[in-house]
Amino acid sequence: MTKTWRLTRRKFLIGLGTLTGGVAVGLPLGLPYVRRQAFKFLAQGGIPAGSIGNDPLLWFQFTADNMLNIHMTKVEMGQGVHTALAQLAAEELEVPWDNVRVHQAGTLRGPVDSFGTAASASISGLYIPLRQLAANYRMMLSTAAAEHLGTQVILENGVFTASNAKTITLEDTSKLSLEWQAPEDDAPLKSISQFKLIGQSMPRVDVVSKLTAQPMYSYDMRSSNSTTYYGAIARPPVAGAQIDRVNNQTAKAMSDVISLVTRDDFVGVVAKTREIAQDAIKSMDIDWIMPKLINDSDIDALLTPTSDNAAELKRVGNSSSALNSEAVILSEYSTPMASNAPLEPQSSLAEMDEDGVMHVRTPTQFPSQTRSAVANAIDMDENNVNVIPTHLGGGFGRRQRAESAVEAAILAIESGLPVHVGWTREDEFLFDRFRPPTKHRLKAVLNNKGQIDALEHRQSSGDVLFTEIPTIAASIAGSDFGATRGIDPVYTIPNLSLYAHRAKLPVDTSSWRGLGLLANTFANESFIDELAHLANEDPLQFRLDHLSGEFGNLLRAALERVADMAQWPGKIGNGVGMGIACCRDYGTVIAEIVQVNIVNNNILVPKVWAVMDAGLVINPDGATNQVQGNIIWGLGSALKEAINFENGRPSASNFGDYPLLRMDEAPDMEVKLLPSDRPPQGVGEPAIGPIPAALANAIFAATGKRIRKLPLTI
Amino acid sequence: MQLNINDKIYNIDQIDSNRKLLWVLRDELGLIGTRYGCGAGFCGACTVHINGQPTRSCITPMSAIAPDDTIRTVEGLSENGNLHPVQQAFIELQVPQCGWCMSGQMMSATALLEQTHNPSREDIRSAMKSNYCRCGCYHRIALAVERAAKLMP
Ligand code: FES
Ligand code: FES
Numbered sequence: 001m002t003k004t005w006r007l008t009r010r011k012f013l014i015g016l017g018t019l020t021g022g023v024a025v026g027l028p029l030g031l032p033y034v035r036r037q038a039f040k041f042l043a044q045g046g047i048p049a050g051s052i053g054n055d056p057l058l059w060f061q062f063t064a065d066n067m068l069n070i071h072m073t074k075v076e077m078g079q080g081v082h083t084a085l086a087q088l089a090a091e092e093l094e095v096p097w098d099n100v101r102v103h104q105a106g107t108l109r110g111p112v113d114s115f116g117t118a119a120s121a122s123i124s125g126l127y128i129p130l131r132q133l134a135a136n137y138r139m140m141l142s143t144a145a146a147e148h149l150g151t152q153v154i155l156e157n158g159v160f161t162a163s164n165a166k167t168i169t170l171e172d173t174s175k176l177s178l179e180w181q182a183p184e185d186d187a188p189l190k191s192i193s194q195f196k197l198i199g200q201s202m203p204r205v206d207v208v209s210k211l212t213a214q215p216m217y218s219y220d221m222r223s224s225n226s227t228t229y230y231g232a233i234a235r236p237p238v239a240g241a242q243i244d245r246v247n248n249q250t251a252k253a254m255s256d257v258i259s260l261v262t263r264d265d266f267v268g269v270v271a272k273t274r275e276i277a278q279d280a281i282k283s284m285d286i287d288w289i290m291p292k293l294i295n296d297s298d299i300d301a302l303l304t305p306t307s308d309n310a311a312e313l314k315r316v317g318n319s320s321s322a323l324n325s326e327a328v329i330l331s332e333y334s335t336p337m338a339s340n341a342p343l344e345p346q347s348s349l350a351e352m353d354e355d356g357v358m359h360v361r362t363p364t365q366f367p368s369q370t371r372s373a374v375a376n377a378i379d380m381d382e383n384n385v386n387v388i389p390t391h392l393g394g395g396f397g398r399r400q401r402a403e404s405a406v407e408a409a410i411l412a413i414e415s416g417l418p419v420h421v422g423w424t425r426e427d428e429f430l431f432d433r434f435r436p437p438t439k440h441r442l443k444a445v446l447n448n449k450g451q452i453d454a455l456e457h458r459q460s461s462g463d464v465l466f467t468e469i470p471t472i473a474a475s476i477a478g479s480d481f482g483a484t485r486g487i488d489p490v491y492t493i494p495n496l497s498l499y500a501h502r503a504k505l506p507v508d509t510s511s512w513r514g515l516g517l518l519a520n521t522f523a524n525e526s527f528i529d530e531l532a533h534l535a536n537e538d539p540l541q542f543r544l545d546h547l548s549g550e551f552g553n554l555l556r557a558a559l560e561r562v563a564d565m566a567q568w569p570g571k572i573g574n575g576v577g578m579g580i581a582c583c584r585d586y587g588t589v590i591a592e593i594v595q596v597n598i599v600n601n602n603i604l605v606p607k608v609w610a611v612m613d614a615g616l617v618i619n620p621d622g623a624t625n626q627v628q629g630n631i632i633w634g635l636g637s638a639l640k641e642a643i644n645f646e647n648g649r650p651s652a653s654n655f656g657d658y659p660l661l662r663m664d665e666a667p668d669m670e671v672k673l674l675p676s677d678r679p680p681q682g683v684g685e686p687a688i689g690p691i692p693a694a695l696a697n698a699i700f701a702a703t704g705k706r707i708r709k710l711p712l713t714i
Numbered sequence: 715m716q717l718n719i720n721d722k723i724y725n726i727d728q729i730d731s732n733r734k735l736l737w738v739l740r741d742e743l744g745l746i747g748t749r750y751g752c753g754a755g756f757c758g759a760c761t762v763h764i765n766g767q768p769t770r771s772c773i774t775p776m777s778a779i780a781p782d783d784t785i786r787t788v789e790g791l792s793e794n795g796n797l798h799p800v801q802q803a804f805i806e807l808q809v810p811q812c813g814w815c816m817s818g819q820m821m822s823a824t825a826l827l828e829q830t831h832n833p834s835r836e837d838i839r840s841a842m843k844s845n846y847c848r849c850g851c852y853h854r855i856a857l858a859v860e861r862a863a864k865l866m867p
Contacts, residue, residue, distance in 0.1 A: 078813060080811075204808055206810075207805055207808055207809075208805060210816055211804050211810065212747075212792065213787075213789045219740075219746075219749070230741070275730070275737065342812070342848060343812065343815050345750065391812070391813070393813070393814030425751065425752040622808075628853050629849045632850025632852060654754050654756060655756035655846070660848060662844070663843050663847075663852040663855065664839040664842075664843040666850075666852035666856075
């Protein structure tokens with residue numbers, strides 16, 4: 001079977017823009033200009049979704065039983081992305097849903113996703129490109145089938161039927177020995193009214209496996225053709241400590257220890273069992289060169305929202321003169337460090353095959369970056385490293401890096417054996433990459449009609465995305481666009497300025513669910529609530545009075561709907577109250593109401609309502625599940641989650657010091673997705689944003705107490 | 715030593731009596747459906763039944779298991795290829811997100827439903843409160859347990 005793609009005439013898929021392009025273009029106009037432009041670009045959803053390659057065969061493959069195998073570049077961590085992408089592809093390929101099977105693509109197979117799975121950008125980014133690839137492939141197959149059957153064909157349920165009643169399956173068509181050509185012009189895409197799968201709550205493709213004990217996570221991976229050995233690594237007592245001297249005599253003598261590996265700053269063991277590997281590490285006598293031991297006060301001192309080094313993100317009108325008035329209202333908010341704590345600790349299985357290819361099964365959100373890290377660590381060509389993402393037992397941003405992939409690969413190459421390295425929960429906490437702490441200082445002035453005349457938000461945050469990008473790009477951008485996510489209020493305010501200060505903290509901070517969305521929305525939406533009360537206005541009405549423009553109108557609809565569902569403002573007083581908050585996250589808007597009940601100074605949350613407009617939703621039930629999960633995340637952050645530092649160590653070593661929200665603390669919830677013909681927008685994170693503010697606002701309604709610090713305590 | 719797991723006898727030689735049941739199930743017997751979340755009894759991902767009682771396998775040393783104990787893991791929920799009512803209900807309500815907590819959730823739910831036929835929402839919240847779900851599926855879990863109660867024979 002020969003199959004050649006003629007793609008040279010015209011590439012039919014175009015990669016998406018990246019930040020670097022935007023920044024480079026702006027440079028001659030001066031740094032402040034560039035910074036504001038970069039902020040605008042990213043705030044409007046300029047996150048690259050990653051290219052998908054232009055060869056349909058990398059994605060789609062028909063099997064002898066007429067199933068369609070779809071090879072996914074995006075990683076499934078519970079957000080339902082595999083199901084939603086399969087819906088996009090099957091829709092345009094006209095393949096019945098029951099004939100679709102989904103597989104995770106390893107980096108060796110391609111197409112390698114240049115971006116990764118993050119920022120709720122998978123569906124919004126691939127909505128057109130993946131459908132286009134599928135539609136073009138369907139056109140190629142139809143042409144081939146028509147040629148083969150000698151007449152026009154129609155495609156139904158995976159079978160082409162010709163006018164002379166002859167048929168050929170998609171699978172047989174795909175194997176016809178022809179010279180295949182990509183279509184000169186893109187095949188037309190279906191219109192919304194023609195959709196059969198898109199917009200339907202198709203059952204998730206991963207759910208049955210997840211409920212029937214299938215080995216699908218990294219911690220479940222074992223070598224398929226030989227015995228699996230287990231690795232353990234000597235981990236420093238605090239992050240950043242370096243090995244000075246190792247005495248591993250005892251470990252050497254232990255039975256069932258197979259191999260001891262010592263490299264520059266790496267000491268590991270391969271043994272017959274996980275426990276023996278860990279015991280061998282514990283038996284070692286290691287001197288560590290300790291870094292400066294960090295305390296909370298060191299971190300706190302670096303968070304300076306009023307710093308002169310803050311980058312100006314946005315300036316409308318002239319807020320500085322307006323804010324000089326005596327009537328200025330000023331509030332300060334703060335959020336602590338927090339942990340992503342995916343429930344599955346990370347682990348990886350590394351195994352070299354006879355052809356010299358290193359296969360690493362690992363929980364990574366960024367397979368291509370993990371491939372580079374592995375190749376680099378074991379000094380192999382990237383083309384000989386196959387990173388195969390497994391299902392993730394939670395990602396949320398922490399799985400941007402998969403350290404265990406590198407560790408397992410080093411142990412596998414040194415020992416010549418398949419090695420599984422599993423982190424413990426204690427490892428997860430000690431070597432976490434935390435949500436950065438933030439401080440916010442907001443100022444505003446109201447005009448004589450009680451509307452906002454001027455507002456300024458100055459924020460200071462540890463790094464979110466800057467930990468992953470080159471320093472030069474970071475200094476041009478000036479502010480971390482992950483940290484500033486959600487800082488731009490949707491409201492129409494004549495004089496508005498936004499500033500972000502980058503705090504270079506001595507602890508590793510990084511992506512957390514929604515990045516800066518939660519912290520910035522907590523500050524913005526608590527402050528708006530304060531202003532509403534000062535203006536003697538109902539907090540819902542006050543918000544509605546400040547909305548205009550496209551997103552203002554979308555938000556208005558969401559706010560009115562959620563208020564209706566919750567029967568806003570509900571009962572107030574005696575420790576009972578409701579709070580409202582909303583936000584825009586890229587192209588999604590969401591409004592949420594939290595009901596609170598204060599009993600003996602305990603904050604109980606009986607019910608939460610949420611209304612989201614995320615454009616066209618591919619799988620409404622899946623999107624609803626995401627909103628429900630984000631409500632729990634938002635409440636966990638609002639009520640419990642915080643990491644402090646003492647003597648270089650985070651305050652949590654296991655869940656005993658970092659309790660998560662439990663079922664008996666979880667509210668009843670009602671979620672509504674608004675119908676929309678706008679293209680799909682992100683659904684995996686927006687709903688986390690308004691929850692802490694909505695709860696703080698509810699507490700104010702119930703008690704008259706304004707709490708400006710997370711976690712909220714009375 | 716002999717272990718009775720899901721009505722099947724497993725013989726294991728020379729097992730270190732300090733080893734925790736969780737890792738014997740996962741690493742020695744290949745029963746990977748029982749998951750690891752914390753190793754310290756906090757999260758419930760490792761819940762199995764020992765003589766019908768929900769038990770945290772991550773803190774259960776092999777020395778604590780008596781020869782006539784019966785162990786049931788998530789692999790033993792379905793029978794003759796028929797999914798257990800709890801599994802059916804969790805599928806029907808499309809409960810999981812990442813799914814890592816789900817074996818433990820279903821084992822706690824099954825233990826509850828075997829003891830209490832018509833649990834109230836409060837019964838469910840209290841029986842399930844020590845099973846963390848980081849993805850935040852609690853709302854659906856509660857609904858699915860109620861649904862499973864109706865499907866139980
Ligand atoms: S792993 Fe056993 S309770 Fe968490
Ligand atoms: S589904 Fe992810 S922890 Fe429960």
